[in-house]
Amino acid sequence: MNATSQMRSLGYRDAQVTARGADSGIDVRATGAVAQVKWRTAQAGRPDLQRLFGARGMRLDLQMLFFAASGYSAHAVDYADAHDIALFTYLPNGTITPINIVAKHIAGARDREQTPRQRPATSAELPELTEERLAKLIAKNRNKAHKRGQIAQRRSGASNGHVPVASAALHQQRSRASRSKAVFADTRHSMHATAAANQAIGATGGTPRQPPARGHVGHLVLAVLNAVLASMLVVLGAIGNSIGFAFALVFAVCGCWQYREYLNS
Incomplete structure (x- = not known):
């Protein structure tokens, strides 16, 4: 894997390989970042990340990146999240994969930069605005304006205490329905009372008993x-x-x- 080219693709255009040894803690340096690459088959552990952290020194403005071929241990990922280290894995063909949140953020920024922006359409590409199409657009906008005016008129009438005609008719219908419901309830109550009296008369076996004529x-x-x-x-x-x-x-x-x-x- 060419770590320098990967660093440049992530936005660090001046990335260069350092002259230090393989275990110095820094393999690639750029203006705003430092990186280390591990080729071994074993997972990268917390000590590897601690060496990169120590090699950065007091340059807190430098972003730390780590590239490993065989992944990371759980302790290494926790340490990287706590110290803002971007973790990547890579394949022999040079494809890198972000592992933690910091790395995903950096890779997402790169993808957004590489995504081509949609340019505005030119006048030649716009559909031809014929007279018929223009008339339809004007009629459509006029209908929308008319509906907005009706809604505003209803709202203003309700706020001034005026009840719209449709609302008044609906109110009358509801009043008639409530009165009909009350009459029906009274009639049903009378029918129940009559039925109860007839039951009482039937239970006694004749007409109701009259009080003595004192x-x-x-x-x-x-x-x-x-x-x-x-x-x-x-x-x-x-x-x-x-x-x-x-x-x-x-x-x-x-x-x-x-x-x-x-x-x-």
């Missing part, structure tokens, strides 16, 4: 008492008391009236 007996008793008092006063009047005749007449009249009420009831 008023009839009372009229008869009063008529008898008036007759007795009238007789006693007649006797007293015969002895010599003239007032007894008058009271006897009053009680006799009252007795006759009570007896008539008894007969009528």
Whole structure:
């Protein structure tokens, strides 16, 4: 793998191979980054990344990149995430694959730069704007403006306290429906009450029991008492008391009236 060309493809245009040994910790250096490449078949471990971190020194502005042929251990990935080291694996044909979030971010930036931007269409490529097409566009925009005006008018009418005609008609329909529902509920309640009364009558085995006619007996008793008092006063009047005749007449009249009420009831 040519690490220099891969570094340049990632955006570091001035990447150059360093003159240090293979184990110095840095194999490729650029203006904004340093990188190390491991060709061995074993996985790269945490000590390998620590050597790259130490070789960078106090240059905190340099981005650290690591390329390994056989992947990384779990501790190495954790260390790289904690210290902002981009991890890549590579194949013999030079294809690299980002492993952690830092590497994916760098590779994503490269892909965005390499993606060709869509240029705006020229006047020659635009569809021909004929009179018919222009008329359709004008009519379409006019309809949209008319609908927006209707919506704004409804909203302004509702905010000023005016109810639209459609809303008023809907309100009347709902009022009639609620009244009809109330009448139906009353009718159903009356039907249930009538059915319950008929059930009660059927359970008793005949017509409903009527209360005793106490008023009839009372009229008869009063008529008898008036007759007795009238007789006693007649006797007293015969002895010599003239007032007894008058009271006897009053009680006799009252007795006759009570007896008539008894007969009528």
